[in-house]
Amino acid sequence: xxxxxxxxxxxxxxxxxxxxxxxxxxxxxxxxxxxxxxxxxxxxxxxxxxxxxxxxxxxxxxxxxxxxxxxxxxxx
Amino acid sequence: xxxxxxxxxxxxxxxxxxxxxxxxxxxxxxxxxxxxxxxxxxxxxxxxxxxxxxxxxxxxxxxxxxxxxxxxxxxxxxxxxxxxxxxxxxxxxxxxxxxxxxxxxxxxxxxxxxxxxxxxxxxxxxxxxxxxxxxxxxxxxxxxxxxxxxxxxxxxxxxxxxxxxxxxxxxxxxxxxxxxxxxxxxxxxxxxxxxx
Numbered sequence: 001x002x003x004x005x006x007x008x009x010x011x012x013x014x015x016x017x018x019x020x021x022x023x024x025x026x027x028x029x030x031x032x033x034x035x036x037x038x039x040x041x042x043x044x045x046x047x048x049x050x051x052x053x054x055x056x057x058x059x060x061x062x063x064x065x066x067x068x069x070x071x072x073x074x075x076x
Numbered sequence: 077x078x079x080x081x082x083x084x085x086x087x088x089x090x091x092x093x094x095x096x097x098x099x100x101x102x103x104x105x106x107x108x109x110x111x112x113x114x115x116x117x118x119x120x121x122x123x124x125x126x127x128x129x130x131x132x133x134x135x136x137x138x139x140x141x142x143x144x145x146x147x148x149x150x151x152x153x154x155x156x157x158x159x160x161x162x163x164x165x166x167x168x169x170x171x172x173x174x175x176x177x178x179x180x181x182x183x184x185x186x187x188x189x190x191x192x193x194x195x196x197x198x199x200x201x202x203x204x205x206x207x208x209x210x211x212x213x214x215x216x217x218x219x220x221x222x223x224x225x226x227x228x229x230x231x232x233x234x235x236x237x238x239x240x241x242x243x244x245x246x247x248x249x250x251x252x253x254x255x256x257x258x259x260x261x262x263x264x265x266x267x268x269x270x271x272x
Contacts, residue, residue: 015183034217036187047187
């Protein structure tokens, strides 16, 4: 993975939502990675999905209406 | 004025605590210790407190460390002092972390492995055995993390018997295939052995 790539993360209120999203993205072949929520971001569930910034639109479309997301933000 | 500390014969964490105290009073401190872990701990303290460091090995086997604190730099709040006398070794015995729920366990182990990358210092060795070896083969979700660890100099050793058992030897994508001699030796030589 390139260090220069900008990443975004999807935050969830529940681990189950994160897993459901992961399943959907896997099925659609959209690259992503499950990582612990970075320390400086607070979240109840502790895990989030990281993806390359350029995939944001595809990810939005894939998950919109199918799974509950707290927010998507830039990973600093 | 240079403050001089003779910390020979003192058990960890005494030398590093004495050095820290001295650096809070003086900008230049010279400390003598008689073991490598103490040297490493004092170096870490020095870097932490913004010091320039210079170490001389003495003829009697002891080490003389000169620390010089740059004016205006204040010590950071916390410092971990490691009194372990050997390397940190992590043993991954399963592709799940904890027992009870497999789906959750798989989330946790991926999270754990990603987090190893941010440990300071990094482990010396990460060992994979039993179903843990499934994390080291192609299409593993943590392959990028493991490759990054390997790139940073962490030894990744993978149980050959286990790869063979699951018939996935040909798919190994990171680390080196190893046997029980290496695995037992690495564990026995560890200062700290972490098994998530």
